[in-house]
Amino acid sequence: MKPATDTIWDWLDKVPDPEIPVISVVDLGIVRDVRWDGDTVEVAVTPTYSGCPATTVISLDIETALRDHGLDKIRITTRINPPWTTDWLSDTGRAKLLEYGIAPPTAAGGPDACPRCKSANVKRISQFGSTPCKAQWQCKDCLEPFDYFKCI
Amino acid sequence: MTHTAAYFEFLCRMGDNTLVLGHRVSEWCGHAPVLEEDIALANTALDLIGQTQMWLGLAGEVEGKNRDADKLAMLRDVWDFRNCLLVEQPNGDFGQTMMRQFLFDVWHLAMLTELKNSSEQRVADIAAKAIKEVMYHVERSGETVIGLGDGTSESHARMQKALDLLWPYVGELFIPDAVDIAMAEAGIAPDLGKLRDTFDAQVGDVLAAATLTIPDGNFAHKGGRSGTQHSEHLGHLLTQMQWLQRAYPGATW
Numbered sequence: 001m002k003p004a005t006d007t008i009w010d011w012l013d014k015v016p017d018p019e020i021p022v023i024s025v026v027d028l029g030i031v032r033d034v035r036w037d038g039d040t041v042e043v044a045v046t047p048t049y050s051g052c053p054a055t056t057v058i059s060l061d062i063e064t065a066l067r068d069h070g071l072d073k074i075r076i077t078t079r080i081n082p083p084w085t086t087d088w089l090s091d092t093g094r095a096k097l098l099e100y101g102i103a104p105p106t107a108a109g110g111p112d113a114c115p116r117c118k119s120a121n122v123k124r125i126s127q128f129g130s131t132p133c134k135a136q137w138q139c140k141d142c143l144e145p146f147d148y149f150k151c152i
Numbered sequence: 153m154t155h156t157a158a159y160f161e162f163l164c165r166m167g168d169n170t171l172v173l174g175h176r177v178s179e180w181c182g183h184a185p186v187l188e189e190d191i192a193l194a195n196t197a198l199d200l201i202g203q204t205q206m207w208l209g210l211a212g213e214v215e216g217k218n219r220d221a222d223k224l225a226m227l228r229d230v231w232d233f234r235n236c237l238l239v240e241q242p243n244g245d246f247g248q249t250m251m252r253q254f255l256f257d258v259w260h261l262a263m264l265t266e267l268k269n270s271s272e273q274r275v276a277d278i279a280a281k282a283i284k285e286v287m288y289h290v291e292r293s294g295e296t297v298i299g300l301g302d303g304t305s306e307s308h309a310r311m312q313k314a315l316d317l318l319w320p321y322v323g324e325l326f327i328p329d330a331v332d333i334a335m336a337e338a339g340i341a342p343d344l345g346k347l348r349d350t351f352d353a354q355v356g357d358v359l360a361a362a363t364l365t366i367p368d369g370n371f372a373h374k375g376g377r378s379g380t381q382h383s384e385h386l387g388h389l390l391t392q393m394q395w396l397q398r399a400y401p402g403a404t405w
Contacts, residue, residue, distance in 0.1 A: 047202070049198070049202060049285060050199060050202030050203050050205070050206060050281055050285065051198035051199050051200070051201050051205075052198075052202065080277050080278065080281045081273075081276075081281075083277075083280050083284060125188055126188040126189075126191065127288055127291065128191050128192035128196070128292070129191065130191070132195050132285075136191075152284045
């Protein structure tokens, strides 16, 4: 029996992002589509950044999760149009990032506040950070450096 | 030249630019002047290599000779590469690397902006994806060129020297040949000459803020994009980049 696509979405919502394991691949907005093509389940995934090394691991993790749920005919496709945007990050995902210590993306292009002490007195150190999707910022009050999830 | 052959050449030019520059920039990994710059350079290299996979992946499909992005990157020799001469120039010091990056980034952004409207949907898709990354590249390289150009007398002198060295490699990016004309006629890529005004305006603004002077003269080294006359540096780069496939042909893991 074929599980409903809604059920599959729920399964995928339990697959953590390999680099930022507090959020799922669904929270991150990179799972674009789940559909049945005959008896094969097809999952469309979009990369965050074109060179992100996590992309291949994510596809493998998705496949493994679906196999663990008993599916054996699986096709993972890459879809680059429309390109991934941080607008696709779920509200749950944004809240989890903040709780984890990563400032979520904002349209203003910089974090609202330090994720630790909540001070708005922050400065940019570099537009590039520990992964392609993050920038390095620092709080000028508590002095802690922190990651900011870049808005693209 | 058939349409397919010209289209393949065009895709190789896009992919080889990002591949060769991506490799060059990756040579800094672990050697940059400060940690933040090391990370920024590695991230930039990663973006460029990611874009290479899309361009050369499509090139391989268009060619239809069972060559994927890996085969095109690792199993061709110098004369088959179609990158512009600018990106194969050695890193030099950090300033020279950033000047090369800046000149390329401004061209790259202008080119991708036009390619977003390509008549080939897949070209437009790759451009739309890449442009988001390149906007970060050009912001950083531009800021760095200004910071170092309008910095100390030492950093200013080095940036001026880098500009004098690299400027003659800029012209090649705007001189169309038969491939470019065919692509422009098909609506796949823009008329290269049209990009020049955008480029000159943006580069001019940044270099003025950086207190740097654009050298006189329009002499342009050519031969990278056609593959007829790469500089001596590309061969040396390939011996590093392709070392594994040259020592152990067909190795996989």
